[in-house]
Amino acid sequence: MAALSEETREALIKAAFEARELAYNRYSNFRVGAALLTSEGTIFKGANIENASYGGTICAERTAIVKSASEGKRSFAGLAIVSDVISPISPCGLCRQVIREFCTQDMPIFLVPADYPQADAAKGGVKETSIGELLPDSFGPEQLELPRMPIARL
Amino acid sequence: MAALSEETREALIKAAFEARELAYNRYSNFRVGAALLTSEGTIFKGANIENASYGGTICAERTAIVKSASEGKRSFAGLAIVSDVISPISPCGLCRQVIREFCTQDMPIFLVPADYPQADAAKGGVKETSIGELLPDSFGPEQLELPRMPIARL
Amino acid sequence: MAALSEETREALIKAAFEARELAYNRYSNFRVGAALLTSEGTIFKGANIENASYGGTICAERTAIVKSASEGKRSFAGLAIVSDVISPISPCGLCRQVIREFCTQDMPIFLVPADYPQADAAKGGVKETSIGELLPDSFGPEQLELPRMPIARL
Amino acid sequence: MAALSEETREALIKAAFEARELAYNRYSNFRVGAALLTSEGTIFKGANIENASYGGTICAERTAIVKSASEGKRSFAGLAIVSDVISPISPCGLCRQVIREFCTQDMPIFLVPADYPQADAAKGGVKETSIGELLPDSFGPEQLELPRMPIARL
Ligand SMILES: [Zn+2]
Ligand SMILES: [Zn+2]
Numbered sequence: 134m135a136a137l138s139e140e141t142r143e144a145l146i147k148a149a150f151e152a153r154e155l156a157y158n159r160y161s162n163f164r165v166g167a168a169l170l171t172s173e174g175t176i177f178k179g180a181n182i183e184n185a186s187y188g189g190t191i192c193a194e195r196t197a198i199v200k201s202a203s204e205g206k207r208s209f210a211g212l213a214i215v216s217d218v219i220s221p222i223s224p225c226g227l228c229r230q231v232i233r234e235f236c237t238q239d240m241p242i243f244l245v246p247a248d249y250p251q252a253d254a255a256k257g258g259v260k261e262t263s264i265g266e267l268l269p270d271s272f273g274p275e276q277l278e279l280p281r282m283p284i285a286r287l
Numbered sequence: 288m289a290a291l292s293e294e295t296r297e298a299l300i301k302a303a304f305e306a307r308e309l310a311y312n313r314y315s316n317f318r319v320g321a322a323l324l325t326s327e328g329t330i331f332k333g334a335n336i337e338n339a340s341y342g343g344t345i346c347a348e349r350t351a352i353v354k355s356a357s358e359g360k361r362s363f364a365g366l367a368i369v370s371d372v373i374s375p376i377s378p379c380g381l382c383r384q385v386i387r388e389f390c391t392q393d394m395p396i397f398l399v400p401a402d403y404p405q406a407d408a409a410k411g412g413v414k415e416t417s418i419g420e421l422l423p424d425s426f427g428p429e430q431l432e433l434p435r436m437p438i439a440r441l
Numbered sequence: 442m443a444a445l446s447e448e449t450r451e452a453l454i455k456a457a458f459e460a461r462e463l464a465y466n467r468y469s470n471f472r473v474g475a476a477l478l479t480s481e482g483t484i485f486k487g488a489n490i491e492n493a494s495y496g497g498t499i500c501a502e503r504t505a506i507v508k509s510a511s512e513g514k515r516s517f518a519g520l521a522i523v524s525d526v527i528s529p530i531s532p533c534g535l536c537r538q539v540i541r542e543f544c545t546q547d548m549p550i551f552l553v554p555a556d557y558p559q560a561d562a563a564k565g566g567v568k569e570t571s572i573g574e575l576l577p578d579s580f581g582p583e584q585l586e587l588p589r590m591p592i593a594r595l
Numbered sequence: 596m597a598a599l600s601e602e603t604r605e606a607l608i609k610a611a612f613e614a615r616e617l618a619y620n621r622y623s624n625f626r627v628g629a630a631l632l633t634s635e636g637t638i639f640k641g642a643n644i645e646n647a648s649y650g651g652t653i654c655a656e657r658t659a660i661v662k663s664a665s666e667g668k669r670s671f672a673g674l675a676i677v678s679d680v681i682s683p684i685s686p687c688g689l690c691r692q693v694i695r696e697f698c699t700q701d702m703p704i705f706l707v708p709a710d711y712p713q714a715d716a717a718k719g720g721v722k723e724t725s726i727g728e729l730l731p732d733s734f735g736p737e738q739l740e741l742p743r744m745p746i747a748r749l
């Protein structure tokens with residue numbers, strides 16, 4: 134996967150900050166913004182949309198993915214994530230699974246600290262990772278197709 | 288809540304059909320499209336976005352809601368839902384809960400048959416309902432604020 | 442569906458209170474207990490098990506259902522639900538959907554106030570309902586089998 | 596974390612096979628069984644419990660966790676997982692997140708092939724891993740407590 138240009142990376146991080154502004158974080162009081170770059174160069178922005186029944190909550194990353202996927206855009210080039218926390222925050226397992234469905238193993242994922250750019254840190258404090266790193270040995274569509282044992286009752 | 292004009296209702300139903308085209312229904316082979324009308328007159332389209340881990344699936348209705356809510360649009364005037372089934376299909380409980388978080392009890396929800404308009408049925412076969420009807424006696428933000436008993440260990 | 446005896450109903454309500462004690466409610470500070478009666482007369486107890494990623498939360502009712510279903514018990518005769526709130530609290534949409542998968546439309550569901558039995562209320566303040574009432578016009582396995590339109594691209 | 600004895604490991608793997616028998620896999624036709632060992636030596640068994648609304652599905656691993664956690668057992672010593680596939684299958688991201696909430700980073704997780712024990716493979720073909728490996732750089736309760744930036748509107 135080709136590395137993103139410095140400008141594209143900056144635009145993606147900026148979009149994640151913008152996305153965060155629109156979090157519906159009524160229950161956690163924790164805002165997260167995500168910006169997803171399609172292979173065609175469009176950015177989809179997501180924020181966490183919470184629910185009174187906590188299990189109904191959809192995170193920023195999944196919001197960005199379904200926004201894009203439901204517009205027919207399912208090939209991606211990068212993802213940036215930012216919260217209110219002064220450290221790069223990593224996606225939860227639910228989001229990793231949904232990212233896994235659509236993104237390549239090595240697509241760059243930028244975990245951005247809330248005080249980006251950090252003056253004294255490399256890359257402004259951004260941690261660059263990938264779904265290959267975040268969800269190793271993952272369960273995906275291929276696993277459903279693997280050879281199976283015939284089912285016999287115990 | 289003011290009734291939608293005939294034109295708006297038609298536009299919303301048409302958008303639900305368009306939305307359905309972009310379902311990612313790799314596992315169920317079941318397409319659903321949803322179109323959500325904001326109070327300002329914008330339509331957000333959602334489709335089901337499934338996952339190899341079935342629990343990671345996000346339905347059309349929830350996709351439409353988080354798309355809109357993450358753009359800061361959280362006041363709604365109507366929702367139309369269509370699948371491939373020749374009957375009006377109703378939203379699942381998960382979606383009803385997420386609709387409940389943002390929509391008024393009486394906002395019109397249009398359940399549209401796949402062969403809409405049905406020549407011999409009233410309103411083309413569309414069933415009009417609301418979240419008040421679909422999720423009666425619901426659990427929402429208010430319930431989390433109700434008076435509680437002090438907690439004592441058994 | 443045969444009505445439960447007074448004794449069985451009381452035992453089920455008591456079990457819901459016991460179940461509530463074991464809630465893992467670290468994020469909401471809201472405890473819920475559920476007690477599910479199988480057709481064979483066994484009671485399975487569930488509590489809300491929350492998660493730092495709120496979407497990973499599993500409510501008391503769903504906990505009780507999967508506990509029982511994973512033991513091969515999938516035929517039920519009643520469900521009681523209690524929280525810390527001094528009012529009968531109704532299950533969320535997610536739980537209604539999961540209850541729908543396994544329970545009959547008219548199986549009794551008892552919504553129990555935290556200060557049960559309320560001296561001045563009929564039935565001690567318990568509200569009796571059913572999934573037929575709580576999830577009307579529901580989406581279930583049958584809907585996936587309904588006749589479909591052939592798929593044609595727009 | 597102390598390694599499990601050979602006998603305990605075998606008992607846990609056997610329990611995962613037993614658990615798999617009770618999968619409610621109506622939609623995926625994919626069975627998974629999980630067996631979770633508490634620190635006290637009790638084994639909780641889980642199977643996948645699916646739903647007509649796919650998003651309502653709860654996997655085997657999460658079923659085992661909520662079963663145990665709702666009985667007040669939240670300290671664990673090992674987890675075994677088996678499906679019908681002739682390869683060790685890894686938990687999905689949703690389950691990894693729920694495992695993360697309760698299990699230590701290095702608790703042994705045994706991914707068991709359906710044809711266990713494989714005659715020609717080390718350890719019968721079982722892959723041993725941990726949540727530290729499966730969900731690196733995870734999001735958990737601690738992240739919600741990290742120092743935050745004051746919120747200012749853009
Ligand atoms: Zn997430
Ligand atoms: Zn739904």
Ligand SMILES: [Zn+2]
Nearest residue numbers: 500533535536
């Ligand atoms: Zn619930």
Ligand SMILES: [Zn+2]
Nearest residue numbers: 654687689690
């Ligand atoms: Zn899983």
